[in-house]
Amino acid sequence: MTPMIDIVFQLLIFFLVTAQMAQQTRAQLDLPKERGEEEKERELAGLTINLLGDGSIVVDGKTVAPEALDRLVDEAVARVGGLESLKPLIRADRACDSARLNDLFNRLSARGLSAIRLATERSR
């Protein structure tokens, strides 16, 4: 009986820890409930920008000012090796006012970016 209890507790700890880790890797957002597109292969975004419901911008878990975003974009462009290679992913809260999203698009456009992806999630 003892080994079985050992294994059960180990499994319990395992699932608790992994569930917690998976949650921490992304900002909690209520994304638009859309099917999205079928991609043949997943492309790395190079830069993921979270747009929260209140309009604040979060990148890599840190809230950034719009001005600071320009620097992050430039760094990402340099990292991936050119504007064409950078396809930023915007994770915007679906309740957020589009004016905020528009500002973000304009800002990215001013940096020379044109191919942008908008994250969605499938409704359950």
Add this chain to the structure above:
Amino acid sequence: MRFRRKAADRKPELNLASMIDATFLLLAYFIFTSGAGVNESKLSPNLRVQQGTDAKDDLEPQVVEVLRGESGAVVFRLGSVDHPDRRSLEAALRGLSVDRGLFVRVHKGVDVGSAAAVIQVGRDTGFEAVTYVPAN
């Protein structure tokens, strides 16, 4: 006479089974945790959009305006017709040429979810090039 071996002469017994158990559990743990933390940039699904302007071109652009109507509800305006829901918009888009692309002009005051819905409808109706145009 019976001779007993001294306790010091006996080899200590090592229970390998529990050690193997622990090793395999650690192995499984690291395999699973390295895969569980999927980077947010790799999360699927998403919608590809181009960023652009609706500047006048040789071709008259096919523009869907996403804005709030007089009643305060979000409407999808194609030409001079306001579509109250995505089903109606989808039916209207099916009559357009997909080769010319689709422009989605999003006004302020509209929620992001509605803007994404129009992009999705554009994709579903076969438009390869869907361009997001900020209206403010």
